[in-house]
Amino acid sequence: MATPAKKTAQRHGFKTGEHIIYPSHGVGLITAIEEQNVAGFSLELLVIEFDQEKMTLRVPVSKISSVGMRKLSDAATTKKAFETIKGKPRVKRTMWSRRAQEYEAKINSGDLLSISEVVRDLYRADTQPEQSYSERQLYEAALDRMAREIAAVQKLSDSEAVRQIEQELAKAPSRVAKASTADDADDQEAAA
Incomplete structure (x- = not known):
């Protein structure tokens, strides 16, 4: 069960309302940071929407670096x-x-x-x-x-x-x- 999303929260340098690059899907928008209980563990998740694919992805904050997620290029x-x-x-x-x-x-x-x-x-x-x-x-x-x-x-x-x-x-x-x-x-x- 998901708890309500935190407004303009920030985790590991990523914040809600920010565009990011997810390697296998491209440009996405962080819409929320939420907590979910999965198998008795509390997970903090970034909710990322990809308009092009009409897809929403939830990435555990602990997996951000291992999946290669990054900020937009400068x-x-x-x-x-x-x-x-x-x-x-x-x-x-x-x-x-x-x-x-x-x-x-x-x-x-x-x-x-x-x-x-x-x-x-x-x-x-x-x-x-x-x-x-x-x-x-x-x-x-x-x-x-x-x-x-x-x-x-x-x-x-x-x-x-x-x-x-x-x-x-x-x-x-x-x-x-x-x-x-x-x-x-x-x-x-x-x-x-």
Whole structure:
């Protein structure tokens, strides 16, 4: 049986009304801190709501660090994430199944910089070949996670954050150069 939630309570640096990152689910909002008796033990729980998944999670305060829950990234980390996505994609020459597992692990790590690496590596411009279904799924999952954290940090809507990320991806020097060489090749073919 749950006792009434405490108003604006704080535990281990986390307080009600604060957005947090839960690694396997992304951005959540701490709505309450409550106590429950489970098997004769009194547990203090953080109640976290995830609007995107329409889910509520109760995390024991004692498990906060072991599950990897953390505060939102600061401005310096988000800036570094944008610098990461502008970099040259690093695609290993291993089997797709192995790379997919690594990408999935990075996404579920909850680390913004790791997620931005997945976004950078799986992004395809309009001038590039199409992605496979599984590549597209992983890209969209990483983009969604990154956008939701950027949106929470910068107080934007999710769609504004996605637009901002995609604009930065399009500006990446390696992609701009590839797009212009593709245009040059088309111009040369047309002239011939």
